[in-house]
Structures are given as structure tokens and as C-alpha cells.
Amino acid sequence: MAAGFKTVEPLEYYRRFLKENCRPDGRELGEFRATTVNIGSITTADGSALVKLGNTTVICGIKAEFAAPPVDATNKGYIVPDVDLPPLCSARFRPGPPGEEAQAVSQFIADVIENSQIIMKEDLCIVNGKLAWVLYCDIICLDYDGNILDACTFALLAALNNVQLPAVAINEETGLAEVNLKQKTPLNIRKYPVATSFAIFDDTLLIVDPTAEEEDLATGTVTIVTDEEGRLCSVHKPGGSPLTGAKLQDCITRAITRHKEVKQLMDKI
Amino acid sequence: MKETPLSNCEKRFLLRAIEERKRLDGRQSYDYRNVRVSFGTDYGCCVVELGKTRVLGQVSCELVAPKPNRATEGILFFNLELSPMASPAFELGRQSELLVKLNRLLERCLRNSKCIDTESLCVVAGEKVWQIRVDLHLLNHDGNIIDAASIAAIVALCHFRRPDISVQGEEITVYTPEERDPVPLSIHHMPICVSFAFFKQGTYLLVDPSEREERVMDGLLVIAMNKHHEICTIQSSGGIMLLKDQVLRCSKITGVKVAEITELIQKALENDRKVRKEGGKCGFAESIPNQKITAFKMERAPVDANDVEEQAEEIIMKADPPLDVFAKPILWTPGTAQIGEGVENSWGELEESERGEEEDDDNDPDTLEDPKMEMEDVSIVSKTKKDDTIVLSDSEEEEVVILKPEKVPKKTRTPTSSKQENSSKKVSNKKRKKKRVSY
Amino acid sequence: MGSEPEPGCALRPFAVEQGLLSRPDGSAAFVQGDTSVLAGVYGPAEVRSSRESPERAALDVLLRPKVGLPGVLERSREQMVRRACEAALLGELHPRSSVTLVLQVVSDAGSLLSCCLNAACLALLDAGLPLRSLFCGVTCALAPDGAVALDPSARQEKEARAVLTFAFESTEKRLLLSTTRGACSAKEVEYVRDVHGTSV
Secondary structure (H helix, E strand, O other): OOHHHHOOHHHHHHHHHHHOOEEEOOEEEEOOOOOOEEEOOOOOOOOEEEEEEEEEEEEEEEEEEEEEEOOOOOOOOOOEEEEEOHHOOOOOOOOOOOOHHHHHHHHHHHHHHHHHOOOOOOHHHHEOOEEEEEEEEEEEEEOOOOOOHHHHHHHHHHHHHOOOOEEEEEOOOOOOOEEEEEEEEEEEOOOOOOEEEEEEEEOEEEOOOOOOHHHHOOOOOEEEEEEOOOOEEEEEOOOOOOOOOHHHHHHHHHHHHHHHHHHHHHHOO | OOOOOOHHHHHHHHHHHHHHOOOOOOOOOOOOOOOOEEEOOOOOOEEEEEOOOEEEEEEEEEOOOOOOOOOEEEOEEEEEEEOOOOOOOOOOOOHHHHHHHHHHHHHHHHHOOEEHHHHEEEEEOOEEEEEEEEEEEEEEOOOHHHHHHOOOOOHHHHOEEEOOOOOOEEEEEEEEOOOOOOEEEOOOOOEEEEEEEEOOOOOOOOOOOOHHHHHHEEEEEEEEEEEOEEEEEEEEEEOOOOOOOHHHHHHHHHHHHOOOOHHHHHHHHHHHHHHOOOOOOOOHHHOOOOOOOOEEOOEEOOOOOOOHHHHHHHHHHHOOOOOOOOOOOEEEEEEEEEEEOOOOOOOHHHHHHHHHHHHOOOOOOHHHHHHHHHHHHHHHHHHHHHHHOOOOOHHHHHHHHHHHHHHHHHHOHHHHHHHHHHHHHHHHHHHHHHHHHOO | OOOOOOOOOOEOOEEEEEEEOOOOOEEEEEEOOOEEEEEEEEEOOOOOOOOOOOOOEEEEEEEEEEEOOOOOOHHHHHHHHHHHHHHHHHHHHEEOOOEEEEEEEEOOOHHHHHHHHHHHHHHHOOOOOEEOOOOOEEEEEEOOOOEEEOOOOOHHHOOEEEEEEEEEOOOOOOEEEEEOOOOOOHHHHHHHHOOOOOOO
């Protein structure tokens, strides 16, 4: 009976739940799904993490390689993020070159890295003007059930936190780099950006951590990225229904709380 | 989106008008539409309007390695884009036949005519040369794209200034516009295309066809010429036979038109140079007409920001302070942790099996099953502590046995393990139940 | 308004022209200082079957850079502009049809995204498409010393600690779109959120 109602009037079905301050999956409006993180999931990568947010599953692998630093900034390395939404994670994605959503998420992740200064690019330089690290951060979604931005941001952070870079010494005689795999150091993580996404229902109701179903029914989304000092790294609202200032402030407040939760989780593992 | 087709009536009407030596926009057969050139604030940026056809041109440059067979020559690159803005028929990223034809013609007109001194673009022979890239965007399609594009390309090239450089030994220094004035390209001559449309197997001829006229024409002749009356390119398309006299007449008309257009371009460039020198206003804002109902201009608009701070303060004050109570993270094993006891994912088994594998990489397959089981049980115990016991019905129990058939023989091993086995069933059943509820 | 406006708290001179292109159903050029964007709208028109929706008009936004091919940045901006326009456009009135918005960057000298939004709104208006509200975009830059510069030029953007772009709808001045670059505090966001120019 309920299933039939849901198929015919999905929006009305949701509204009934939201009126009672809960969601069809049993969560309250401001409640996140269970967040699980596993680090070092890929043994061949230099750093990796698997993050599950309810059913949404994202894996991030980081590969470090050598490269010559850019000509205009000789003391910097590179961070190259890439988000892949393959057809296997949801029927909505088609094989072939990355679609609009994948490109938008990639750009968002690149912006988060740039904005939050999660890692100083100067830290990735080995020899000024000669050698630097390139961190290829490949994020792949394995199961798409909404809130991909939060999952990707968290996976990236956890994976970067897991990276162990070998010590590199330049041989004076040959001028070649020598890698000492025995001596490994973690990256210097400067900031811990955490994303919190909201879906806007009927222009007024805000629900945290929307599932794919909720995202489709909602009229807009907001993503707020904060760091441990409560500073905003990004207030990303790509269109959708308009919001008042007070509502936005509520979102920011919730995002700060979420950051504390995630930070505790990060410290624990 | 498809182009709206031209109806037979419209076709007949247009052709009849041409037979009577009349054109829809009131021009004579040999009249060219008005050409308007405006410049952007950047060097090498211009918009050319030919009647209602509008093309945006932008020239940019880059230091690259030269082609191996031409080590001392710079590289010229032309790219005309038919933006979907210009006509609904143009699709993005599709190399249509028309686009390929236009680009080829443009290259022949501007690159093969050697109007740009490519040798002056060489920095270090065989190592570094300038690549000049000309991007042209068609913004509005009202016929005769090639003429508008060729004018836009040559105007943009004339307007462009590249950064000054100096070479000392192996070191190449590129100066910013503040350090040294950028230098113009060296241009030998200015080839300009003029199009002729032929109707009724070449009986009638029109200069500068509009979009409507292009749709009913039989053939097209494009002549590229400079002001010294030197033909750079000539192309006839559409499969009509032209008489020698017709071609000669066309080339004579071209000579007149090219002289007019060249003069206009030079005047426009001179004008822009003067304005820039005097530090006056330039750029596209100046090209927007003042007295027009569809246009609006506003000078520097100050914004009142006096009470903003108070307003912002107020909003922040009103909002609830961040909560301090938050979920305690649960550490499953080193490397795997979780927060929130909200909704379990429907395939929650993954963590357990994964952890099992992680810890027991060295175990051989026979014993692998056992620790895995234990791991699962540990988490189950913690879970069952939290939740109330669940009453199972027989049918569901059977379902579970089917789900994990490989575990059935182990039931008989020890009494304790079978007990745990039972509780594992409970959990997986609980999960299945939840799944059923949420879907 | 004060006699001496704070430096930075003012928009650069801006100018618009509507209906300047003959082919599109609606067009607008928006010039903000030296930044200029041209927008053209086609629609409501025939829709590709893959994009057809029985609920509302399918909106496509294309952002064309001046040099080279559109990249990831353009795609993400396209998505933002599309969602902002979708919120303002009464697409339910034209189901099973498509609206195409093409934005051409004519010159970029800072505040490009807000200029795109303004051009988009005016082009939709010129096309006579029913809108829920108007919208406008504003970019502001936070200098390292905390000063707010509205409608920054390319140089101000480069030097700034944070650059924030917002779009507001005209009926209740609510926030329609927001995107930020660089880190800043919540208060600063609120501050600049309230400072916004008037729609044309």
C-alpha cells in the first residue's frame, strides 16, 4: 500500500514523513547516516581510504609520483584530484567520458583542496626547481546513494592522512633521485576540511545528508565545508531554491557540529 | 534542434525578387552590408558585425617548440567555432561539413597567403617559436560567415600585441606589459574574403548573400584578395559552371570591396590606437549605444554598506550556537571506524569480511573461514547488546541458511560456535528487515 | 548613501544591451567594468527525446570560453548557472520542450561568474520566458586585511584572500547561489551576503 503511494506520489509521500520530523529511512531531519571509514584499503597505493555514508561508498587512492615543478612556482608540487562516477555505481551514469556531474564534483574537490590549503603545495617540493611530488588523488564512487560531495571530501581527507611518502635524497655524483623506501613520513595535513550537505525541500525544510532519492525530489542543495577552526572553506550552493540568511546560518552551525564528529572519528583511527 | 525549413512559397518569393533585381533588405545586387568593428580592452580582441552576422575574434600566443621541418618559423593556428548561439541548427562539438569547409578556407586565405611574417615569430631556431592562435566565434548567423570571419581574423591579428622577449644565451625572458610595451605582429598585407552568390545556374549574381539568400542559391564563389589587387584564394562551390567573364567581373568587384573594407579597418585600428594613447575609454562598454530603449548604462554604483554589519551580527546572534553533543565514534579495528547509529547500510557485512581479510592475509584458505567468523561474532555481540532481542520466525531462519550455505556444515563443530552462529543469523535478519522497511 | 562611499564598496560601471542578436529568441550583452558576457536563449523549442521531461522544460546551459575548448571549470559553472536559472524559470509552463542558454565570454576581467548570471537573467527576460523572479549575481573579494571589495577586477581577485560569488532573487532577496574560493569566517560571509547591488 505504502509502496504504491510512494510510486505514484513520491513527493507527497516524503512530505508526510517530513511533517512528522522524520524521514522514511527512520532518521531525523538533522541526522547523518552511519559513516564508516577504512584507511589503507588499497595496499598498492601510497594512501587510500574507503568511506561509506549509509549506502554511498567512495574509495580514494593516492599515488605519488615525481615531476618537475611548474615553471612559474618552482617551490611547489602538484595535487591532481579526479572524481570518477562509473556506470557501476548507479544506473544514472553512462559509460564514456566523464559527465557533467562527475566534472562538477571534480571541480568541487579541486576547489576544496585549493581553498582549505589542506596541504601546502610547498611541502611537496623536494628540490627547488628540480623535483617535486605529484599526488594523483583518484576518487571512485562504488555505490551512489546521494551526498557524493561529503563522501568524496571525507575520503580524500582520510586518504591524504594515510599517505606515507618515502624519503628522497639526491645523489651528488649522478644527480639522480634515490628513494629510501624504509624511511617513510606522513604528509603534513594543515587543515581538516569537512563537508556537510543539505537538501532543501519545498523551499524551507532543510535535511542533512540526503540520499539519492531525496536529492532527486529536493529543490536544491547546499554544501558547506568547514575546517577545525570553524572557518568556512566553501559555501557551495549551485542554484536551486533560494534560502534566507538565517537558514544559511543554521546550515553553518550544523556543519560545525558535524566537523567535530568527523574530527573525532579521524583522530580515533 | 533542427533549422526551420524554408517553405516553397518563401523560396519562390525570394527567387522572383532576385529575378526582378530586388533584395529583401533593400540592397542592390552589388551592395555590401554595413561593416562595424569594435575592440575589447584586451589586445587582439574584436567583434565584427556584417549586417546582423556577428563574429568575435581573439588572438592569443604561446611559446612552443617549432615543427621539425620548419625550424625557423612560428606557428599560426586558426579555429572558427560555430557557437549554438548563432543558430539553433549548430550543435556543440560536432565537426559539420560546413565548419570544416570554412576553417579550411580561412587557413588558405590567411596562412597560405603568407600575410603574417612567420619568420619574425621565431625566438630560438629549432627550439622556441611563438604560436599565434586565432579563435573566432560566430555569435549570430545571418549569412556570409566566411567574409565576417576573415575580416574578424585579420582585424584581431592587426590589433594583437605579443609580449616582448629577450634572449641571452639559453635564457629567454618574457616581459610583462608593465616592464616593456608589447610588440605588434608584422603583417605584410591584409587578405579579405568576398562572397558571391549565384542563382538560376549563374544568371543572377549577388554580393554578400544574407542567410535567406544563401538557402536558395545555386552556387557560391569566394575570392580572397588584398588591397594591392592580389588574389590570395579563390573557391567556387555548389557545382555551377562559371564563365570566364563572370569570374573576371567578380574579381573586379572584389577589388573595390576590399579597398573599402581595408580602409575601414585601418580607420578603426587608428581610432582605437588614439583612444588608448590618450587613456580614454575603450572596450565593449563603449560600443553599447547610449540612446536605445534596449540598452542601459550605469556609472560606478556605490552600495550602501552601513547597517550591513549590524544585520549580519543579528542573524548570527539569532541562530542557535553549535551543539556540543555528538556521536561517539566506534572503532571496529585499527583502520576502520564509524560514527552514527542512524541507518545501517543494507550491505553492512562488508566491513566484517574486509576486516577478516586484512588481519589474516597469511592464513591459508582452509583456516580463513574461522577467524572471519569470529570477527563477525565480535561485532554481533556488540550489536546485540545495543538492540533488543528479535524474535525470529522459522521461515526467516530458513532464508538465512540459504543465504550462507557455506557455513552450514560448521554448525556441528562446537556448541559455542553454533550458538554464535545463531546470533549472527539474528543480526543479518534484522538487517534484512530494515532493508524491507526502508524500501 | 554616504557622501564618500567606502573604496571597494561600489560596483564598477556596468552596461547592458538586450535583443542585440537577431537569431536567438532572446539575447543580452552584459558589461561589468572590463568583463563582458554575451548570452543567447533559444526556446521553448523542440526537445531531444533523451532530454524530454513531462514535468517541465529542459534547460541546457552552455558556457563558451573565449580561447580554447570548455574544460572542467566551465562545466561546473554551467551546472551552477543552470541550477540557478532552473530555480527562477517557470519551466512547468512549457513541459516537453527545451530552453537552451548559450553564454559566450567576450572578455574576462574579474567577477566572471556574476557577469554570466546577470547576462543569463537578462537574456531569459528578453526571450519573454516566464520567470518566478529576477536574479542577479555579485562577486566580492576579501583582501588580506579584511576589507571587502565588491565586483573585483581580475587583479583584485588574484590578490584576495577569498573570493565569494552570490546570486540573489529579486522578490525577497534570498540567496539563490553561492560559491566561494579561499577560507573566511562565517561572519564575513554574512557581511558580504548582505551587501549586494540592485538588479537592473
